[in-house]
Each structure stands twice: as C-alpha cells, then as structure tokens.
Amino acid sequence: MADLDREPALIRLNEESAAPKYMQIAEQVREFVATGKLRPGDQLPSVRQLASDLGVNVNTVLAAYRALESEAIVLVRHGSRAIVHPRFKRPARPAPEDVAQVRSLLWRVRTEALLRGMTLEALQGLAREVLSE
Amino acid sequence: MADLDREPALIRLNEESAAPKYMQIAEQVREFVATGKLRPGDQLPSVRQLASDLGVNVNTVLAAYRALESEAIVLVRHGSRAIVHPRFKRPARPAPEDVAQVRSLLWRVRTEALLRGMTLEALQGLAREVLSE
Amino acid sequence: MADLDREPALIRLNEESAAPKYMQIAEQVREFVATGKLRPGDQLPSVRQLASDLGVNVNTVLAAYRALESEAIVLVRHGSRAIVHPRFKRPARPAPEDVAQVRSLLWRVRTEALLRGMTLEALQGLAREVLSE
Amino acid sequence: MADLDREPALIRLNEESAAPKYMQIAEQVREFVATGKLRPGDQLPSVRQLASDLGVNVNTVLAAYRALESEAIVLVRHGSRAIVHPRFKRPARPAPEDVAQVRSLLWRVRTEALLRGMTLEALQGLAREVLSE
C-alpha cells in the first residue's frame, strides 16, 4: 500500500480532546495498521514532516512513534524513516488479558453511553455499525 | 436503595492500571450510577472512610468526588456526606456530540481488539455480551 | 410588627445552593431586618422550632443566630427567644469600608452577569428593578 | 491581546477576605475574561509562576485553574500553559436560571447596603457607576 504521507494530514489532532497529542497520533497509526491501510514495511511519515504538518514539537511525534515501537507495531530506525514493523502480524488468537482489557473498555463505553442518555438498544445499534464490515 | 457503604469495598483500585486512582474511583461510581446500583439521593462513602478502605490519601478520594461533582453526578456539601445528585437524570436523548464520542470510543475498542488478535466476530460476541441486559 | 413565626416557613432553604445552610438562614433574617419586615425587639423563631421546620440540626440554626449576633443584628438571650437587637439601627451613613464592600459585590454581579450572557443594559434594568422601591 | 503575565501581579490576593485563595484567583480571572482583558486563546500565567508571585502553594493555583476549567472558561492541557478556552463565548442570551441567580445576588447587595446605612439612592448611584460602560 502507498506510504502514509502521499496524502498528508491523514493524521489529525483534536485540540479539544483531553487525550495527549502523542497518544492521538499513536492511536491513529494503530487504526491504520489495524484496518490494513498501513501494512508491514510501509513507511510512516517522517518525524519532522509530521511534526510540522501537525504544528507540534518533534518530540511529540517521537513519543508517539516510541510508544508504537514499544508495542512492536512500528520499527524506528536511526537515519531512516520509521516503518510498520515488517514482522508485524496480528496474533492468531488474543491473549486472555487482552480479551479482559477489551471487555473492560466495552464496559466503559456502556457506562458512558447510559449516563449520556443512550438506550442499550441504541448503543447496540451503534456497536453493530462500528464493529462490522 | 442501600447506601454504598453498607457493603464496604465495593470500590476497588487496580494498581496495575495506568489510570490515576482518583479516576478509577470516579469511574466506578459512574458505573454504579449508570446501572442504577446507586440512585439519586444515595449516600456515597465518606471521603475518610473510603480513603482508609482503599489505602489512599483523603485528597485522592476528594479529587474523585470533585470530578463527579463537576459532571453533576454527585452533590458534595460541606458537613454532610456526598450523595448522588438528587436531580440526576439521564438525558432523554443523547446530545449529538455524546453519540460521536461513544462512536469514537467504539472505534478505539475495535482497533484494540483487532490488533490484539480478536476477530470481528469474536468482538461482536463480546459486545453483545457486555452491552446487553 | 408580628413575630416571624406566626406564619411559619417564611425562611426556606435551598438544598441545591452552594451556600451553607446557616448562611442561608442568616441572610434571610438580614433581609427581613433590612426591609423592615422584622423590627427591633421582634422575636425570631425559636431555635428548636425553626430547626424542625427546616429539617436541620439545632446547631445549624444556632450558628445562624450567632452570626447575626456578632453583627449586632439580633440579641440571643439564654432561656428566651432571640430578638432583633432592640437598639438595632441602620447607621446614618455607611462606613467607607462598607461602601467598598458593596462596590466589590457589585463587581461580582457584573462579572457573573456578563459571563452568563447578559448585556450591561439588561443588567442595569435588573438592577433598577431590584434596587428600587 | 497581551498575555496576562506580561505585567506580573495583575492577580492579587486579599488576605483579609474570607474567600479562599483559590476562589479569589479564579474570580479575578473570570473578571478579566468577562471584561475582555483576557480573550479566548490567551495564556494564563503558569501555575508555578503565579504561585510564586502570590506566595502560595502550586496546588492552590491549580485548584483555581481547575475550577475555571470545570466552568469551561479555561483550558488546561498537560505540558502547555493554561489558556482561556478558545471557544469561550458569552451565551447570546442568558439562561433563565442565570438571570434568577443574578437577581438574587442583587438582592444580597441590596440587603447588605441597607443594613450598613446606605440609602437606596446611594446604592443606585453606585450601581450605575459599576454597571456602566
């Protein structure tokens, strides 16, 4: 697949969000990898380029890439661009603690949704929509 | 409904979690309120009591209660126990931005699950389980 | 003028208010005195009666009366009811620091009103309404 | 507009006041925002700087900023200075309960003024002065 920076600004920051910027960046890369938009070996935007595109400090982008590296999702190489880890592969089956973590995230979603006035039915519908395809 | 401190230790801290303690406390109270385990007017544990139960500083519990107060979920009054806000009511229908936020949370769940090796089918099953009843 | 407890519940508490209960009580008595509804020598409701009417602790009412006593507005006598201080009289002219305090209160009103979307014109109109008669 | 810390000590504490320090700080920021001295996006003094200027603990300033954040007046983000909320805008028209609250504040002013010997005329003059321009 094409490198991510052919179409710049695929990564965007939400200034209002409470999430730290480096996390927002990392999360979006994770999503690209999870959905296959980025595949093993694909190059990530250069640190400098992305930092300037987003108007953030270089260290912020670096922090995002390092976080992804510690998850073995990307490979940061000195002198050349970071790439999606060539041997990245989704585990055949999830570790039990990962299932537990996803379950707990779903509980957070449930709590959020109920408190904000959604019905369980509406939430289930939204889940079917987002979690399908 | 019975007050929350009839059965102590309903609130627990997960030392492993990256989430700050005061947030963990607040999140659990939110969940109790969302599920109806705690209802408007119900008393929360006193800050001192809960702090000693959890082995944390009083100020940590206070921070949790204040966060909840700023969300209009609990009412903290000088001299008497914090209670679930007497006029707390789930909105009849969610605000559009709240739906958007829940959707984005679901996306995070999806990304997490896929990266960790869950199939969409497994995730849908988990979602049906957690988001039902 | 008639004693205040001829018509019970002239004093009311706003449970939602951030102001402490004893202050709410004191403030309402001050208003009765300021407007002449209560005059020097008039009896205040008995501590027990008012406490039971309002559903608060006796000490709360006592705190209110003591606050008023320290302002020389009421006289609390052992064994008999509190009364509006028989020699209470509004000063002929305000002390300079009192004017300063009123001015600072007006600034607070101004800030509140502007932040909440009132125009200065609307605020002036409201002020003319409340501060007249 | 210039950031608030160009001219230090624009915020001052009144040791005499019964109001807690963090509230005094918050109130002054509110006033700057209400009058336009601080505008959306403007930086607030750093918590450390302001704490040292005022001779108070860092946590005291933090408490003030957090109070303002919960009112959506400022935006505090980890790692960068607190700023006036970029989307802060006075509501086009005040909510009815806000008008009610302002009215009740005006009643407090009225009571205070009368008890301390001001005439209604004097008070009206003071109000015209403070609430104009």
Add this chain to the structure above:
DNA sequence: GTGGTCTAGACCACG
C-alpha cells in the same frame, strides 16, 4: 519548560 498525581498532615468550617 509545562501541568498531573499523590502523599502526609495541619487546621478550619459545617451540621
């Protein structure tokens, strides 16, 4: 550099 979390502990204010 910035703010965030947490602690221990003092002392105050409200009911």
Add this chain to the structure above:
DNA sequence: GTGGTCTAGACCACC
C-alpha cells in the same frame, strides 16, 4: 461526625 483549604514536597507525564 462530615467535607474544605492549604501546605511542602516527591515524582511522573507531556511538549
């Protein structure tokens, strides 16, 4: 008894 304010200081996280 309850919560509120404030301190000093440690250590962490973000930019």
